[in-house]
Amino acid sequence: MPPPSLPECRVRGRRLPSPLVFAPLSGVSNLPARLLAREAGAGLVFTETISARALVEDRPGARRKLTTDPGEGRLAVQLFGGEADLLAEGARRVADAGFDWLDLNLGCPVKKFLRAGAGSALLREPAKLAPLFRALRSAFTETVSIKIRLGWDAAHIVAPEVARIAAAEGIDLVTVHGRTRAQQYRGRADHAAIADVVAAVPGLPVLANGDVRSPDDAFTLLRHTGAAGVMIGRGAVGNPWIFAQTLALAANTPCPEPSAAHRLDTLERHVAWLAHVIDDPDARTAQVRRYVAAYSKGLPGSSRFRENALAEACPDRIVALARDFLIRSEAA
Ligand SMILES: Cc1cc2nc3c(=O)[nH]c(=O)nc-3n(C[C@H](O)[C@H](O)[C@H](O)COP(=O)(O)O)c2cc1C
Structure with missing residues (x-):
């Protein structure tokens, strides 16, 4: 059998070094974890989510989350917030700090976020998203991406619609975690629902996300969804080797378990x-x-x-x- 292949992930005409991406994980995807993920072959890494308000108010906790190192290469900075003006100002701060990739969190199901109208609360009214995406697009000249869940709950699956709005407003990439807000982390990521998002935005790269714990899971998720890449979160925590092992399988080269x-x-x-x-x-x-x-x-x-x-x-x-x-x- 031929080795499983990996797609190319091109964003704004630039190819990611690999289509395997390390997820934003609060309390986890800090600089050391990101450096190790990169070293193992992650093509892109994300910061933990950062409050746009905290960044605009220049709070030390938010500033610390922007700590980077040349070794980690390109870093996508993820913001959360519920107000377009504040998010746009946050985006300008991210650009001023020298970063060229801004990501907006529309997936977090935690109550604290929802109360602020942020995270997956933003999925409740897709009609309000176009002005918000537009504000971010005009505040940030480089790459702007969004990270979404499928919807608020099973009766309100909005991910394809949100992706279409994002594409129309010039957003450069969409990551889809294949669960609803109501599911939190229960059940399994829905591959068919992620495939619907990929089909909805043919010109836009989509990263598929959810439950990748092994190289086989990554190839299966790619096969089932047709996504341009895979985002890996929990499966890479304390296991940066998952990136190297997936790349090795695709290259048909041996990659033993780490000694x-x-x-x-x-x-x-x-x-x-x-x-x-x-x-x-x-x-x-x-x-x-x-x-x-x-x-x-x-x-x-x-x-x-x-x-x-x-x-x-x-x-x-x-x-x-x-x-x-x-x-x-x-x-x-
Ligand atoms: C501890 C933890 C922290 C997370 N923090 C964030 C975050 O800051 N921003 C975000 O968009 N998603 C966050 N997520 C969601 C993950 O990025 C990812 O979408 C989810 O865990 C599913 O992928 P996985 O099965 O590969 O872990 C977090 C998840 C966990 C478990």
Whole structure:
């Protein structure tokens, strides 16, 4: 059988280095995670979602989320908000900070967002979206994309309509998470519904998103939807190798599971970057725990190791135990 192939994803005439994209993930897709995703072959990475209001008011939390590094290449900055004027001003701030890709969040189902008329609340009245997209388009000269869910609930599937409005207003790319707001994260992403969006906007690149946990899932999602690329979120957390493995399969080259030594090297670099970008000790410890757990997953004895290591309070001690465990695993 021939190897599964990957599409080309062209946005404003520019080809993404690969059609595999690392998703915006609040509390997760910070600089270290994005750098590792890029290194493994993600063709584009997104920031965590940033409040347009917080950015316009120049709040430190929002400013920190714009921290980047030349190593991560092109970075799509995602904003959320419910008001066109504020979003447009946020977009100008993003441009002033030197970024060339702006993404609007129309998918987040969290109550705090909905109360502000942001995230998936914006899907409730598609008719109001044209002026909002227009405001963003005129505020930001480079790439503007949107990220949507299928609709508010199963009785109100609006994704094809929203994509058509976006295309008409000059938006450059649409990402579709194949669930409704009502589903939150339950059920499975609906491939046929994503395919309907792809069919609705033939000239516009669409990224398909939802439940990709393995290279096979990525190829299946692409086959079922005809999308120009795949966005991967949870499946890449602590598993940046999913990008390399998918690219290797498409290139018909071997790509074994990462060795314990490779996992250790990744963990060491990840922890060092975390120290640079996260000031809050509790937040940093939470990230160390998450990634020590993730990078040890699947190795013999790893459940027992996690039980012991994660019972420790001190992040340095947790990393030291992980180092010992991974060195022993490599030698075994
Ligand atoms: C912890 C977490 C944080 C997320 N944060 C964002 C976000 O900031 N912006 C956004 O558009 N989507 C966000 N999402 C949604 C993801 O980008 C993605 O659409 C969803 O998880 C489905 O893809 P997956 O199955 O590959 O994870 C988040 C999801 C999770 C689980």
